Amino acid sequence: MIHYGFWRSSAAYRTRIALNLKGVEAENRYIDLGKQEQDAGDYGAVNPQRLVPSLDDDGGIVNQSLAIMEYLEETHPEPPLLPADAPGRARVRALCLNIACEVHPILTARARGMLESVFGASAAAQREWYSYWVARGLTAFEARLANDPATGLYCHGDAPTMADVCMVPQLTNARTNECDLSGYPTMLRIEETCKALDAFRLAEPSNQPDHTG
């Protein structure tokens, strides 16, 4: 198995955690988004969208971090990263999509680059854009967790799921962008629980061999 990632990518951070939680060994290849290596010749064959992460499982290529997690769940069921019941699975998937659809895409380096090139957005306006979407998305995420009996030590029950795998990188990213996270006590409490696990800790951007600070 080959994992294509980049230390700073939140989406690759997700799949690093998932591989670790599943105990799946993968050879890591690093695509430096800062040097636009994703746009170099042959990476398009791995990922036509020229994004990371990608997973190459013996020639079968899977793109998109959430699809990679579902694929790992189906091919390496233990330990499960989704609950067993359909309503619980729907809750976890909706939490993942809250981050993956409503927060992350609007805040990527490529989106912010477009804000600058099309609208001439100043650094201050870009920060306002970033803070707005983080606050909107994380407020809703916190509302789903707080006072819901399905929330446990982790986002869903007392074992990590895909929801935690999506939440932790988004918090890291928000912190890098100096967002105030004090309004999300349940998320912060769960993040601390996650970070006590090797699977999460070893996947952190600062612990990657390609990390350049």
Place this chain on the structure above:
Amino acid sequence: MIHYGFWRSSAAYRTRIALNLKGVEAENRYIDLGKQEQDAGDYGAVNPQRLVPSLDDDGGIVNQSLAIMEYLEETHPEPPLLPADAPGRARVRALCLNIACEVHPILTARARGMLESVFGASAAAQREWYSYWVARGLTAFEARLANDPATGLYCHGDAPTMADVCMVPQLTNARTNECDLSGYPTMLRIEETCKALDAFRLAEPSNQPDHTG
């Protein structure tokens, strides 16, 4: 089962198609996004993100269109909207996420409203933004379909899957926004096949009771 939607929402268009393909009857409730009805008092209890669609299955609420489709797949397996094999399921899910993460979120009315309020984006600049993301996303989607033997009459094989359910509304949305779609012949060919099915046709925005043109 209660489906909360809005005729113009691409995400609700997806879940309308999925319900139709599954043959699941749902009572429809309409949340007029044009009148900000999603921000009115009690809808927050249904959907803390105040988005459509939402599904209420006898009191159990599912948010996020892709999570709703996965929930329907698990609770109403026939006809399947995912293939049986893990690599095929991963391919279909990645196609869905190409639309749901990389194209749709950046183009919503709420994102474009922010472009105007934060950056003072002109209508022309907003069109440039829209066209850029559509072209980027759909070019990659077309590349995944074209010349891949897994592509059949539909995006994956010869029966509709979640990938078609995500693709058709995005094409409709792009056409409404006057994007040139001539570069996506495989998608257009599959769209025509989909639109011959009642499940797709009856879910079209113009066929909804709350449609206001």
